[in-house]
Amino acid sequence: MRQVHSFAAGAWVPPGLGARPIASAVTGDVIAEAGNDALDVRGMRAYARDVGGPALRAMKFHERAKMLKALALYLREHRQALYDLSFDTGATQADHLIDVDGGIGTMLVFASKGRREMPDAQVYLDGPPEQLGRGGQFFGQHICTPLQGVAVHINAFNFPVWGMLEKVAPTLLAGVPAIVKPATATSYVTEACVRLMIGSGYLPDGALQLVSGGVGDLLDHLDCQDVVTFTGSADTARGLRGNPNLLNNAVRFTAEQDSLNASVLGPDAGPGTPEFDLFVNEVQREMTAKAGQKCTAIRRIMVPEAHVEAVIAAIKQRLANVTIGDPRAEGTKMGALVSNTQKNDVIEKVEQIGAEAERVFGDPADFAMSDSRGAFLPPMLFHCADPDAAQAVHDVEAFGPVSTVMPYRDLNHAAALLNRGKGSLVASVITHDGDVAREITMASAAFHGRLYFNNRDSMAEATGHGAPLPHMVHGGPGRAGGGEELGGIRAVKHYMQRTAIQGSPDILTSIGQRWVPGAAEAADKPHPFRRPFGDLVLGDTFNSPSRKITLDDIETFAHFTGDTFYAHMDNDAAKANPFFPGRVAHGYLLLSFAAGLFVQPDPGPVLANTGLDNLRFMKPVEAGDSIKVRLTVKAKTPRNDEYGEVRWHVTLTTQDDDVVAEYELLTMNAH
Template sequence: MIDVHSFAAGHWTPSDSAARPIACAITGEIIARSGNGALDVGAMHAYAREVGGPALRKLTFHDRARMLKALAIYLGERKQALYDLSFHTGATQADHAFDIDGGIGTMFVYASKGRREMPDARIYLDGEVEQLGREGTFLGRHVAVPLQGVGVHINAFNFPVWGMLEKFAPTFLAGVPSIVKPATATSYVTEACVRMMLESGILPDGALQLIAGGTGDLLKRLDAQDVVSFTGSADTALKLRSEPHLLANAVRFVAEQDSLNASVLGPDAAPGTPEFDLFVTEAHREMTTKAGQKCTAIRRIMAPATHVDALIAALSERLQSTQIGDPRDKATRMGALVSTAQRADVLEKVAALATEAERVSGDPDSFRAPVEGGAFLPPMLFHCADPDAAERLHDTEAFGPVSTIMPYRDADHAIALLNRGKGSLVASVITRDTDLAREMVLGAAAWHGRLYFNNRDSMAEATGHGAPMPHMVHGGPGRAGGGEELGGIRGVMHYMQRTAVQGSPDILTAVGAEWIPGATETTASEHPFTKTFHDLAIGETLHTDPREVTLDDIETFAHFTGDTFYAHMDEEAAKANPFFPGRVAHGYLLLSFAAGLFVQPDPGPVLANTGLGALTFLKPVSPGDTIAVRLTVKKKTPRTDTYGQVRWHVTVTNQDAEKVAEYELHTMNAYS
């Protein structure tokens, strides 16, 4: 018997008399108990705010990203123990790849994005500087800082590890502590993962807490600095988000709920094509992975009327050959539903679907469970000949191995059927027809959080209809909850406050640790290329001597590179061009000369020039003009244990101090 503990205010708290029994999905035997009616959620909220939040906010984004990576490695080395527990939820070894491996993988992605896309600082710069005054002395910029509250994560039963980690990773990276409330049915798996995370010693105190059981009056304690992120049924989401206290205090509420996801077989994906076979594979996988208990599973299948019979035959054959059994058996391809209560709920919904569709594969009445007492069901495929007249098919989700095939006439009809779901997490289209893909985006994107296209060209790398990737948005409008999770750094921003900061260039430079033109410059006492990464100061500037650009320079460069464009070689033709006064220097000649003016040639801390960005040519340079360069340290970002990236603001001016070019130079500089 597993006694699922809560982790509250720094201590593990066992279940009490309020605990609920949890049955093994395979055998029906009681294996765990979870819940504590006396849990002090007020102390948990205070502990997160007073201990966890301040500790996290002292760290930079890079500090937290490194912790996420270390934590992912730690869990990866111990995931077999999570596999062994997760079998009791009805999940197969393949299902573990979605839940446990997927959750760990999400942490790796956020660790990487935190280091690559966020600064080694405590303030995130959101977008570019806006010039608010004519002379550039009054500027504005959006920044983001961590909320000073807590992320309350209320998760569903189907993904006890991924469901927690996909919320925890962006919350932690933002610098906000988490209170996790898993679904009771699989809470023992979540608890085991939380124990590992805490035992690792990687997390600051208060960064992660766990509620096993009810949340008590926690929601009534939240305010505008807190975030509630919920995954589950639409009914529960409505109940929670309607809590008067949450509404009165403008508490952020993110919901990912019921979703009638659909998949469309393109007209070009006829039987015998790779696309048709791919479609059958995807539909079969989505119906049987996690026994169909996925928020992204395909519930409605749209196919051209001419392909429906062939699709029913092919998909039915695949479904009927699926090995259903004890998920611990390596031969098993589909395990049990999470509980007998969930099985009963699916059968109730199936009865409603059967009023509008004919079951063409899978009969629960004649199905013999492979293990007595387990929550097993066969995959069930329905066919609705008239989807336009149907109602329940477009508003009822049987959260199990159930899907319905329906015909469509043309692209507009397929789009209309997709949108009858009134909002989903994902819709997929299997086609090579690029025009159809564009039509689908224009017609259906407004009702779907993700559109997944696949065909023979992308199938080798495609991740699958039902696999939310941490790089991309997970969520959807309408019935899907109207929320949004993941999406790379977008997911982090849900736990941060975006604020418009206005002031002088010096103020914005100090706030963002990024030099802005117009801010104070410090004249370099020695060539900046001779200084290590850590010795360079933001705003440190080198002004070079001038160099004349001659006609001979222009012609030599043209012949040497092969760039004999008429503006550089033909005086009359160049004068006829409204942009040029006559023959002018190549833009890339100016860049080359600029480098020659500011480069220090000896071996030193500058290891490599890795590129440039935001290049703009502002004014032509004629033969006889001179150019000079201002090189300023703009931003510094650590990259490895031995070197970091330096971004330099480069301005090239002519003899009249007019800008002729401006860009950002990127170098990698050693720490010592």
């Protein structure tokens, strides 16, 4: 019997009072027990706040990102242990790749995004500064800082590793400690993963704790600095969401609930097209992966009336080739549901669906594993001939290998059927027609957290209907919970407070560690291109000498580049244009001359110019005008041990100090 421990306040706590048995999904035998009603959950929250939070907030975003990468690579080295345990959840090796490898991959994505898209600082700048005063000495800026509480993650049974890591990664990157509560049925896999993470030594004390079993009265002690996330049934979410303490203290609550996700076969994707075969493959995969126990699985299959019989025949053929059995056995394509309790729940829901739809494949009383004590079920396909009159097929989710085919008359009808799910995590549309995709989007996007389009052009790279990616938002409106997870850095900001700060350019520069125009400049130092990355300071400025622009410069540049646009070559035509006084210099000529005014030609710390951002031309320059350049260090971002990125604020002005152009120059500078 495996004893599934909790990890509380830095110590492993064995099961105790109120422990519950856990059975193998494959054999039905009890293999573990978890739960301890005496667990000090209030002490866990205090430990997270008093120990874990300060340790994480003391780190910069890049340090936390490096920590995530190290954790992910450590888990990757030890993932076989997680595979071995996961078989008893009913999952096959292919399912492990979704859960274990998918979770590790998600953590690596957040580690990469943390290094590339967040500053090497403790404050995240959410958008550019806003000038609030006419004179340029009063600005506003939105910033994000870590919440000073704890994130309580209550997860579902179907993804004991990915379900934890996809939430923990952005939480830790934000600088907030986490208390993870997995579903008891598969908590032994989550516990093994947490043991690896704690044992790696990469996490500061208090950054991650584990509740194996119930959370007790933990939710009654949270406040505005805490976050609760939940993945699971709508009924459970409703109960958690209504906790009086969460309501009274406006505790952030995010739910990712069950939803009746759908897939639509486009009217252009009939039999014989690549899209038809793709559609059938997607449906079969989503019905059988994780034995249909995916929150994103296809529950409703919408098909043009003319193709219903062909679709049913093709899906049945694919399902007939799915081998069901012990997930450890070679050749098994679909394992068991997580428990016999879950199996019985699916059978009950199937009876409700069967009252409105005909079962055309799969008999739970007659299939290869029907005599097993494990939680096995066959994939079951239904056909609802009148989806407009039906109710259960749009309301009841059998959380297993169950899906229903239904016909639609036209795209408006297809969209109406999609929307009867009252909010879902994902809907997919298989079509090669852009107009079909746009029409479905306009009619149904508001009801879905993600719309997945696939066809012959994208199928080789597409990740699948049921695969939430860390780069994109995961969640959905209405029945799906109204929450949002993942989505790149958006997910990190869920664990931070957005605050509007207002003050002088110097104040905003000090808080955000990013130079704001109008803040102090230091122009009496050696040329900044001659100084290594570590010696540069925000506000370091170089003022160039002037250079006069001649008509010969303009014509030479025009003929050399081929840019003979009339504003540069025809004085009368240029004067007729409301933007120009006559012939003017090319904007890119000005940029080229600007580089000549500030570049140091000799080898030095500047290794490469990697681009420019936010270029704007404000005023035209005529022959006879002079330009000069002000180059200021705006931001610094270390990239590795050899070099870092310097963001320079560049301003071009005339002899009258009129600003003619502004942009941000990016260089890589050696340390």
